[in-house]
Amino acid sequence: MSDGPRIITAHWGDERVIPYEGYVRVGGYEGLRRALAMSPEEVIAEVKASGLRGRGGAGFPTGVKWSFVPQDTGKPTYVVCNFDESEPGTFNNRELVEREPHQVLEGIAIAAYAIRSNLAFIYCRGEFLWPGSVLRRALEEAYEHGVLGERVLGTDHRLDVVLHRGAGAYICGEETALLSSLEGYRGQPRQRPPFPAIEGLYASPTVINNVETLCFVPHILRNGASWFTSIGTERSPGTKVFSISGKVERPGNYELPMGTPFRVLLEEHAGGVLGGRALKAWTPGGSSTPMLTAEHLDVALDFESVQQAGSMLGTGAVMVMDETDCMVEAVRRMVRFYAHESCGKCTPCREGTWWVSRVLDRIEAGYGRPEDLPLLEDLVPNLLFRGFCPLLDGAVSPVASGLRHFREEFERHIEERRCPFTGRGSATGVAEPPAPPAPQEPAPGPVPLSEVLG
């Protein structure tokens, strides 16, 4: 690994920092202590000055988000920590929680103090059983040691943190859907405005931050905003934990300064493409960000540079595909994920992802028609930015970028009536035609009596 500055992963590998005592020994809760000595406004100003941007995908400045919270509504304010990490390819939140849970709690506590909130929630992805248990243990410790509860670190500030486990839906990582789910409703996004900072959880002002974002906060309070801005690029200060996976020698999480070129991440840290094969495609921020190619090896990994290259930094989840990978299959799988995870609320997402996924099924299975590619190319603009929430845009980007960079692979599938990589397809008689959609008989759950009785 490189010797670059590591901030939030500095103690990874040291299991002693998991319990409270170990965390305190390495300077833990020092940031919270400093924050409590300041006024909430000063804390917000400090975070604002640090230029910290949200690591959950959108890159919105954290301090600015906090400053939107009104204090004169007569309603309580809430902090919600988004730990519903479900973007394919993303796995840094899980490791951050597992390896140093108190770091997250400290970030939550500072955020809560900054917006004068007495109640915070951690929305934990349903599948995260172990990380959830680690958090629960950490919460108990924090209450035992007076970090949480009636008097936070002996001050008059009160804070309770509730751990809420999701039920396993990608959409609940979207902040308004997360709030609906947290309130006990269906996990479906809500209309914005009003934005959560004004009317969020229980129609009260709410700040929602990603785990990684909150992990940076204690360090900013401890070391000062100017320290933070000295790392990374001017407009994307600090470091970022990149999750690299796929066809690389050493997949994993690597904390690097913002602006590190992709080549450095791939070659120096992840050990290059698996088996020394040639790089074909990579996603800079999970499957919902448009794919880039080998041409983009030297793109700097920060919000602006990646955007300039035609994609988005997203969650910094890099998935690497090499020359042996079928891009039609890759796109098909990504779209299928989104079709499965679409919440169903809005028409283009519900029907569009379903349609695209069926067409891709056909092409991969060797049943593509020449008119399918123009059809897909026409569907992209009909779907992009037409959904209720960004899920649909994420679903469209692999199709759009796949067609943009690898159209000839799609054409070969259709011409040869099989997948050139696996050899399977209607031409060789190996593949079955894609199964027609199974009749959607009622799943377990609310079924009318009349149906049970027939």
Add this chain to the structure above:
Amino acid sequence: MSERRPRVDLSSAVGAVASGMATILKQVFRRDVTEPYPHVIVPPPPRSHIGRHRLNRHENGLEKCIGCELCAFACPADAIWVEGAENDPEHPVSPGERYAKDYQINYLRCIMCGLCVEACPTRALTLTSYYELSFTSREEAIWTKEQLLEPPPPLGTDPVDREG
């Protein structure tokens, strides 16, 4: 206003009279086309759809008519009455949920325009070549579903017509 008389061209007038006389003479010697109906019944050309309607069935015996009333909607003479009802899934009359509980065509109103046939989404309603439609009462002019489901009898067998 001055009165203008058409100028008469004698040669063209003679020609016109001659061609008129020729037409008349041709007709005088042509064979008589009047059919001695009902004593002799000339079958209509094959595939002609000039006569009463028929409701068709699928091969499995189910009625093609789904009672959608589009024929009634299309009818410019308001000659068709349809009443839909729900199929008993155990004993369906037609495929799907809906069938025609009642279907009537009033031949006092029908103008044989065929728009109903155009409108039918299942080709349940077609016209036949059975043209012997005469009635002695209003009730008789209203054909019921049962009658319409039957194939038309051979021409010339309608008892009403035989009296002529």
Add this chain to the structure above:
Amino acid sequence: MSREPVTLTIDGREITVPAGTLVIRAAERLGIEIPRFCDHPFLAPAGACRQCYVEIEGQAKLVTSCTTRVAPDMAVRTQVTSELVRRAQAANLEFLLLNHPLDCPVCDRGGECPLQDQALAFGPGESRYIEPKRTYRKPIPLSPLVNLDRERCVLCARCTRFCDEISGDRFIELYDRGAGERVSIAAGEDFRSPFSGNTIQICPVGALTATPYRFVARPFDLSSTDSTCAHCAAGCAIRVDVRRGKVVRVLARDDVEVNDAWICDKGRFAFAAPDRPERVTTPLVRARGLEPASFQEVLGEIAARCRGGRVGILVGGRLADEDAYALSKLARTVLGTNDLDHRRAFHGGRAELLAAARPMSVTYRDVEEAAAILVVGLDAEQELPILHLRIRKAARRGARVFVLHARRTRLHDLGEHLLVRPGHEAFALERIREALAAGGDGPEARIAAALAEAGERAVVLAGPRLAEHPLAADVALGLAERVGARFALCARRAGDRGALRAGVHPTLLPGGRRVTDDVERGQVEAVWGPIPAEPGRDAMGILRAAAGRELDVLYLVGVDPLRDLPDPALARRALANAGYTVIQGLELGELEPYADAFLPAAAAAERDGRVTTWEGRPRPLRAARAPLGLSRPDWEIFVGLAEALGADLGLGSLEAIRAEAEPLLAPREVPVRSSAWGAAGPPQWIEERVLFTYPLLVDEGRLLEGATELKAALEEEPFAEIHREDAEALGVADGGWVRVRTSAGDAVVRARVGETVAPGAVFVPFNQPGLPVAELLAGRFTVGVHLEPAAEPAAEEVA
């Protein structure tokens, strides 16, 4: 929300609308129709169907006009001027139609379907989708009334949002996600909402269909008439659809002043009664048996009996305003009697006088905009369902709702209930009045504080339960006046308020003028001529008089005293002993053996006229079809009877009636009287257990006959609701059988034990199938009761 005007342009045309208006509404004002499915003006914005895209200058993405609020100088381009919007809308329609079956010819919505219309207007001609469509089992009955076809559903969530936001009956919900998302209902549950039919009407496709209308007609079969629902005093705007002389469907019409866009299931589905074979449509006269005769004959016969005889007239809740006025005049000026009454319970007092004299003291809008609402003695959901929805709307807008009633009502999720024993409402009201000054922290004090704080924006709605003591409503009125609240005495039946205003009442003449007051009577005599000065008998008094052979003619207009009034034994005696019994109505039913003459009346859907809402608002009735047979509107029969008696009422047309009635019915001041207990004295504190009853929305009422599916969906088996404390003391288990014994009779019913009635009170619904509760009553709708556990009755004993 501020309502300052905002000016924007849509398709280059400028318009000024209040701030906060949605772009789609602003476009409507300009006459630009943006296609939409999930948007509904009475539901909160959802943004789900994505059909209503518009382009807003300066914004990179298209936005949905149903979720975007106007902003100053906004420049909006709709499909009219923007090719991009047109393409987006066409693409979205293609998505909606991907999985939509092409079964329009058999779909009940075909021909009046927003999806069909918009696909035709804005959609692509052909789909590029070649895969098999999604299929579901169908239809799925959500209730005996509502069927769900999931294949047709476009998941706009209008139905689920209606249930969440408007009725609060959250029986249906979207389930699963993505392409598998579908409307579902919990296992074992029926969609038992009295407002379920509205979901069918607002469904933008044929996914929800009504069983009674299933495959019955196509839109082009129907001739439609705008009218008013005459099932209760809510006065909902409806559209009556007739196919070849038969009512086949009733729909709600939009009217923001009355019913918004909703009607209850009774109004929607109970339309078959006038077409039943039991309906009698010719005049009958008793000779050897009841035999058909002409109107002239029968009226002549009745006139002969009335001439010089003593006549008592009982009236049901069905009469239109003009009928009531004609009858009031007929009784007073031709038959020479004040013995007429339309009520089945007796308010008396100043509250009733006000209701007769001053309409519109509270309107739906007042309820909607109220800050505090006190509902006393009224089960709004069951008795005035649309008022119930307005109260819910007000609660959602922040109004505090309190219910003072003997039984928990369906407002329990939004309002605070104070359960008091029937007959004790006045005591609770007195305690609230005391708490106005004294304060405290009980429920009475909370109500007092909320009413006082709301002041002019407080509304007190008094219902039929208060009629159990002559002056209980006056106490409620006194409380309202004390805090400056608006007050209404809510009539339940469609004809009640109109009949009260017209003076179908033993002591009140039109406009609430008292028979006993010479000045007030004089005002009416100036128009009508002489009127008897002595007060008449009320309904029970008329029955007692008939039973005592004091009446020569008993004239029953749209009322069945055996089933509608709380003393069937007395009614039987009255019918047996009356000199001559005239029945006027739609059918004879159980009255047949008593009838000496029958006059066939036209049903509400067969005639023009007006009905008055509980507010006092006149609403138009319009004939959707001709009356069956020889039946005639009631007012024509009254005029005819007067003629047979040699009198001319001068009421030859509806216009003539209205013209004569208008000055008499103009709002007028009524003398202020002290609201101290009147001659009846203060209500008695009741120690014994009390049975009380009132009709639920769907019962065995006459106008509900033939509404099979409605009854299957909403009618309940007879039951006795008992408070847990009483049940424990008596050893009665929930779901067990209990014998209910009163001075009039006894019955065995199933017990429902809980905290839904006041301790000491037992609720048994009026007129449920299998249990004519009237047989247990002795002149009032409350009666002392003795309870004991009982064995399960043999089948015939229940019936």
